[in-house]
Amino acid sequence: MAQILAPSTQWQLRTKLTSMSSSPITPKMWSSILLKQNKKGAVKSSSKYRVLSVKSVGGTINRMEDLLNLDVTPYTDKIIAEYIWIGGSGIDLRSKSRTISKPVEHPSELPKWNYDGSSTGQAPGEDSEVILYPQAIFKDPFRGGNNILVICDAYTPAGVPIPTNKRHRAAEIFSNKKVVDEIPWYGIEQEYTLLQTNVKWPLGWPVGAYPGPQGPYYCGVGADKSFGRDISDAHYKACLYAGINISGTNGEVMPGQWEYQVGPSVGIEAGDHIWCSRYILERITEQAGVVLSLDPKPIEGDWNGAGCHTNYSTKSMREEGGFEVIKKAILNLSLRHKDHISAYGEGNERRLTGKHETASINTFSWGVANRGCSIRVGRDTEKQGKGYLEDRRPASNMDPYVVTSLLAETTILWEPTLEAEALAAQKLSLKV
Template identity: 55%
Template sequence: MNPILTNTSAMDKAVLRRYLDLPQPDNKVMATYIWIDGSGENLRAKTRTLDEEPKSPEEIPWWNFDGSSTGQAEGSNSDVYLKPVAIFKDPFMLGQNKLVMCETYKYNKEPTATNQRIDCVDAMKAAHDQHPWFGIEQEYTLLDRDGWPFGWPKGGFPHPQGPYYCGVGATQALGRDVVEAHYKACLYCGITISGTNAEVMPAQWEYQVGPCEGIDAADRFWISRSLLLRIAED
């Protein structure tokens, strides 16, 4: 069983805010590249500086990373490339700064095993005249730092199901701050989030992305997951 890392000393967000409020040069943009790692499920991210605000993914340069540390390459030849495919406003750094969804490519510019987006793009192009729409639902459970569901009695269980689905109240809706922060961040980014609600288990929630046309549904969904994980850090 893997040990759970915990941050036992909470960071002072007021100190961070002091530096986030520093003025940023008009000709500098922080671009956070986001990609799916070798698990096919987890997300990774790294940030670089651009000299002007990009208006499309094509204006953002490819980048690279050590794929041997993400399960996407051997250590003897570990370069993996990041190809920007979608951009969004950054709700954390604000201003001109961007979140960048990326595809991953091996050292020889062939898609990595977890780059399934490229096949989806081909399928969407083939069905372009049909204008396919998609809606995606994401259910999730908030966990405390020790891995136990957030708000549950330690080593125990809450009352039986019943009052929690779409619940309201301090003992029914656990973790609403994360949920509402995520909702607002999605709207700020331009993600087509269509709703959210508490689920049948305390600390379990869901949200929906869509309807979106074609590959946009997948790109916006993955960025929404990245936002949720990032917000939960706070």
């Protein structure tokens, strides 16, 4: 009688893994395979070691992922709070974690904390303690559960805001009764560029060379047009989970460049949401092994720069007759053009050249549906006689606390002299 030999357990296991190589193997699937083999009693081993990882075509899955995804909620009331602040450059983000005894709903329930300011360029070594004040809370999309992200601003031990704390001044402006009554809305369009890690060259670009000219990439679809969509989509969902008021996303004109929009947000909330969304994006690109750049002109030449267009309206602008209020606001903005430009991001002069959908940094202009102006007014706003304006001058690396509060200050609180107002009205052809 012929002897029928059954395949070995190892061969069966290898076959299962090979057949599933077209899709990622999760830790749960790996555990299921091992469990089935152990139940059959086919595998006998005296080894005390457990399998830590398995390599497949799709990548490496290891037990650390189980711990990273571990839900501790059933076992403790404690949560992890990730305190986030802005570093010494005014654009770099820093964070560290601490355990909180129970879930919280408001920043006032969280303790103040401190950090070594001499290591972030924000304090001298002989007096390096900087105090973090919790200001806004978001759900943590990385740890899940009741864990939170905490946006903080920074103060000296005496309670004085440090120079890089732009939130403090913004909060003062947004708490002014005139500003509060106008309920300022913001919709911020954050553009960013994804770079390859080692060469700092845009994602999807041939190293040391250039792709085809701009044209097919804006909102493009396809492997030769869209580079980094998974990062954009992951960021989109993570922001929604966190409670950030993200309203959309799209591929940008330069390949490897993306944009997402946050808003409408009211007052100081706009800055909190943009900073938290940037932190989440930094964390996602960190995990993806891609470098995030907010440089306003990452590639010189015939390529679009990266901006942070800021859509803005007040209650008066949104009501009947609002177009006249918008034109008065534009007049004020024209008179403080230099003040705004100086606060709208480092390196912005490389972007605001009058080309690639920008106005010249030295000249203030406005127009209806004109993307080559400093201030753009939409066709719907003109038609309806009310709505909003778009400030196209801010760079991608701007501080949203500065830009949003400066817009409110210039258009609501600041009053030009009659002579300056008349001269500006004549120059801009504004019928006010």
